[in-house]
Amino acid sequence: MFCLPEGTEQWIVALTSPAATTFIIGAAGIAVSIITYVFQKRQLRLRALLEVFSVLNLPEHREARRVTYGERSDASYDILKISRPNFDGAYVGELERVVADIFRGDMNNAATLIYHGLMDETIFVEEYWWIILRCWDNTKDTINKRRSSGTGALSYMRNLEKLNSKAEKYAKKRFQEGF
Numbered sequence: 001m002f003c004l005p006e007g008t009e010q011w012i013v014a015l016t017s018p019a020a021t022t023f024i025i026g027a028a029g030i031a032v033s034i035i036t037y038v039f040q041k042r043q044l045r046l047r048a049l050l051e052v053f054s055v056l057n058l059p060e061h062r063e064a065r066r067v068t069y070g071e072r073s074d075a076s077y078d079i080l081k082i083s084r085p086n087f088d089g090a091y092v093g094e095l096e097r098v099v100a101d102i103f104r105g106d107m108n109n110a111a112t113l114i115y116h117g118l119m120d121e122t123i124f125v126e127e128y129w130w131i132i133l134r135c136w137d138n139t140k141d142t143i144n145k146r147r148s149s150g151t152g153a154l155s156y157m158r159n160l161e162k163l164n165s166k167a168e169k170y171a172k173k174r175f176q177e178g179f
Helices: 008-015 018-056 059-068 074-079 094-115 121-147 158-174
Strands: none
Touching: 008 018, 018 059, 018 094, 018 121, 059 074, 059 094, 059 121, 074 094, 094 121, 094 158, 121 158
16 A cells, blocks of 8 residues: 555545535536637637638629729620610619728628627738728718718717727837838
């Protein structure tokens, strides 16, 4: 028989008691629950990020950005499923209105998911910072006009504005000379 250090036998008796066993099992259960929660939250954030990436890469959404940047073509109407303007002026401006709504909505949806902690901000800003900045530059006048219209939309697209600030900080930090 081997000798245990003094007091070790008392520790063994204490740790094998029913109360200690219950405590150890409870602590292990809590640890597993916390690990599962953290993993699932991270998985949800990454799944949301992938879903947003998927939406942003749909042909309609890519074309909306292209038109917003001034690179529209006759194919833009077909890709976006919008009727071409008639000779009498019907639908004039419809393309610009639709693409602005798509572009602004895409970026604001991503910004809202980030604001509420449902999507990974770091990866999104790192990959889309220049699109965020272009979106804000192209739509800020419309957004500010809507906010000041007196309709109570004072916080309209506020998440997009916050995301734009984060993208600016990222760009200034990353590209110090050229930004």
